[in-house]
Amino acid sequence: MQVTIVGNSAAALSALEGFRERDQTASVTLVSAEPVPAYSRVLLPYYLRRRLSYEGLFIRQMSDYARLRVATEFGARVERVDPATCELELADGRRLGFDRLLLATGSSPARPPIPGLDGPGIHTLWTLDDATRLDSLFREGARVMVLGSGFVALQAAWAARQRGLQVIVVELLDQILPRVLDAAAARILHEQLLAYGVDVRTGTRTDGVETDHDGKVRVSTDGTGAFAVDAVIVATGARPNDGLLPECLEPGKPGIPVADTMETSVDGVFAAGDVTRGPTSAGGPREIHALWPTAVEQGRVAGANLAEAGVAYAGSLSMNVTEMFGLTVASLGRFVEDDGDDVFESRDLAGIRYLKLVSRAGVPVGAISLGDPEGAALLGRLRPFVRQRRLLPDLPTFLEGRDLGQRLVGRGAIKEKTPCA
Amino acid sequence: MRIVAVDPDSCVACRNCEYACAFRQSGDFDRRASHIRVNFYAEERACVPLTCMHCDDAWCLEVCPAAAISRDPETGAVQIDAARCAGCKMCLLACPFGNVHFDRTQGVSGKCDLCGGDPMCVRSCISGALRYIEADEAVDLRREVLDASLRRLLHLDKGEK
């Protein structure tokens, strides 16, 4: 049997390892457009911030692929999938046959419809090449504009500040990190950005950018007018790389829809990671959760099912964590309350500057923590409750970790299979 | 593979384990540096030692975007390579038991590594609440503890009426 995986990041690697745990004999090929072994896309800002070395970005060595007995086709761009012949058409003209296929092609930075965004001096922070390019532009005193205020945007902004650049963050919406934080948490982080000397402009539309002959980028916005920077980093979200197999898409909707087995609508073709629109732990319609942990989980399931394990995915749960501007920022699930939800909010709990838990009928559905790293650990403990829709014991009991004793006793202090995810 | 089996019914929250672990991590007795944490709740007289169980399918290990977490083939310990850790805290968010901690001085995550197969928390546990034993022995221990609780109940009322 020939199993082919397109992609070389979280979903692809998890799938590969999950598959090999169950099947040691099938022939496996991994195809990646980039010419290098796997590196950590989410840690590119850490590299820019000089927290991680270039070498430290690489999360697999060639020997790891060899150990898993996978044939690698690095630097090979797939043009399209032919479902009729079960073949991949590569840009170099080669055709690779498969019996089962996993599309783990990830996503690409979205480019908002702003005039001039395709000119020189406009960057993204998505690939290793992007990161090395930006690294050479990050000179002390230089001035950059970050377009957008999501995780990637603000991490790029922090890296730039850490390296002595002047930074302007421009966000169309009224708050920063709209997908990761609620308004209150966003305000705290906003203040923190200001304290770190970042020029933050929320509620600001960028009308156009123009690159001068001297290399300066002139940015015009509504309200605050125009300014010049040395570079613009566009970080306004991502769109799935879902064009290889149009047959499995639903009209007008981005992302490859997948079942809880990670199968697409095309026989023998699976998809996992950012490219998918998959089931969520909350139920309801499929969503694109372009997040590293979701990619790892989906890859696991896809890998198992490529080996016919019959594993079903419990659905993704949005979770985010990072360190920015001296704060640990973490969020989980649905943290903006609806009518009928209960909200617990704390402004100072053991170094956690802002903690918010949203629950419905006693079942937690989401949370935010800002400040102390222990807040991330607290959200980690909350995650099984959200994911399995379990009633939370009373809040003080949970906050002090007292529920753990119960859980330990229930577990019989014994190591069990798969207790974590 | 052996695990650090925990018996809260024997724990007195003396904190020897925390100090021994903190000392191994930091050379001092600051409990915050310890990977094993003992929660004590006076009103309930409950003592709950919490330490990594080195889950078979360790989510922290799988989800680490820096590939800094691995399993020691000899001891089975899920361990963090501080040199690879970027400090992103994904593992803190991944652990459902709160057993991964962040070391602010080094900016990296830390967790129990079973001290290479001779856990100091167990060596310093004077109550016997911690044992480094095979997982199936832990089942027997649990049975022993439950059985003892029932036997005590048979001839004990706590005089709280």
Place this chain on the structure above:
Amino acid sequence: MPPETEIQQTLCRMCDDRCGIDVHLEDGRIVDILGNKAHLWNRGRLCVKARAAVDMVYHADRILTPLKRTDEGWQQIPLEQALDEIAARLAAIREERGARSIGVWKGEAIGFGQQENIARRFAHAVGSPNYLSNDSMCYAARYFGFKLVAGAWPVPDLENAGCIVLWGANPPYAHPNMTQYITAARRKGATLVVVDPRLSAIARRADIHAAVRPGTDGALAWGLIHQLVTAGACDADFVEHHTVGFAKVVDYAKAFTAEAVQAETGVPAAAVRAIARAMQSAAPRVAAYVGNGLEHHENGVNNIRAIAMLDGLLGALDRAGGTFFKAELPLRDLTLYEDVPLKHLGPLGAGRFPVLYDLRRECHTMTAIEAILQDDPYPLRALIVTGANPASTNPNSTRVLEALKSLDLLVVRDLFMSETAAVADYVLPAASFLERTELHAHAKHQIVSVTRKVVSWPGVQGEYEFWHDLAARLGIGDYFPWEDETALNRWLLEPTGLTLEELEAHPEGVEYSPSLPGRWKDTGFDTPSGKVEFASQYLKDLGYDELPVYQSPAYRREPDAAYPFVLITGARKLLYLHSRFRNIPRFLTAIPGPEVEMHPDDSEALGVADGDTVRVTSRIGSLELPVKVMAPNEILPGSLQITHGWRDANVNLITHDDRFDPISGFPLMKSVEVRVERM
């Protein structure tokens, strides 16, 4: 080149548990200490105190050269000179004031057994009956309580017990590895009863925690006697044939109904009954253990006697699962009480507290302080102190310091400049437990070991060397004929049939005698009557009550509105032992200083929060320290606790050196009337 590594097995003496340890060395330097897995007592487990012995041995503040007090401050002098000068001054004092004006004061830090006996030997060799020690305030009162009733201090057979009753004892902090025996018994279904005014570490695991008011344990014990007698739970056969005074007990116990006990102790009547039922259902497998918590009261010995009587009533004495009488290791006797008795010279305190001297050959340290200050009953002018720090640990520290300073000669052997050393005329460097070799018997498992001299410092003497060299200079060298510690160890071992080589080959210990419970059936109990004595003719002859009559503590009997709180002192902390280890930096990270433990109702009434400073005042003195607000069930309202041994805020500034248990002579330190003021 990689360091040369080595593991030497010996015993820890950071406390008196004496756990088996593996001392890890690199190029001859100690780098770590771990538990010896083969040792029967600790089975490889070891508290963090033991590992910190590395910090202690190599501490920058260690005294490694003899120091002499001069007008210009401390002067380092050669050891030979120090010994010559000390000997000369001792000889002069002996000449002028008589030999009994010289005292030897041995502390807990140097241990017991052999080191205690060699100090006793020296005192008598010099011609003084005045051997003083920490036993004026520790252990002896418990020993008396059991000795007077059952003829010996028994060892609880914890692992086989069906019911364990701990009175004023907190093994996790005081005898750490005893804890694993208690939890092992619980895992086999044993019930654990902890009698303690505080929710101690071990009380966290108690099936019943009886939070008695300080010093009222005797009322609870009598209440349990009453319950057991009325329930017919006594071992009738044992009581009839092997005890004296049962009828008097039954009669006296009548007053101690569960309700009366509740009124006196604060323990609910239902709990009193529940404890009695737990004991009854486990009898005779009831193992009692009494801690230091019961000793520092004016009614301590009788409270302990009442507890010892419970063992007799239940037939738990020397029975599996009860309490064992252990065989002593038959070493040669180092003391000179046979050859040079000196009783006629009036050992200090022997007249006032005859039991203390009669049964333990202990002089009374508080009386010694009076002798120094008042020449009453006669002058005490010189003290040789080894491993003791009375300036911190004896009651009324102000007066103790005044006395020590007024001596003609004070010689202190210590590792560090303790509060006591600081006022000495000569401070001599002492060897830590890792720097000497001595014999140790573990009664629990009836094993004997010899410790190893793992490291050494030039010019730092072991105990024996010191006494030997000083004796030689005083013309009493004949009493110390052994060439060195090893020769002494060999001589001590002779009657045992064991050789030093055997012990050296077995650092985990060698069994010196099989455990044989029930020997009393042949020999009788080691009391005057040969029976278990519920009523003691011996005490009666000395003018005491023959029964352990319960005396309500003074703070309850005659409450004084000026001192509304009752202060407990000396509760153990995990990392410290009496005044020791306060200079180990990592310990200070964990437990940085003293505090007064307080019930939240009391802190609220006083308007103080956790960490606020208060002044605590007794009739003896006052001190200031921060408040630690406890959980409501961790300490009784109206009760406070301050741990001893801190240089700043030394609680013994306010403990009593003028109120004693009439039998043991132990001072009042654990039910001290105080008032608290917010600062």
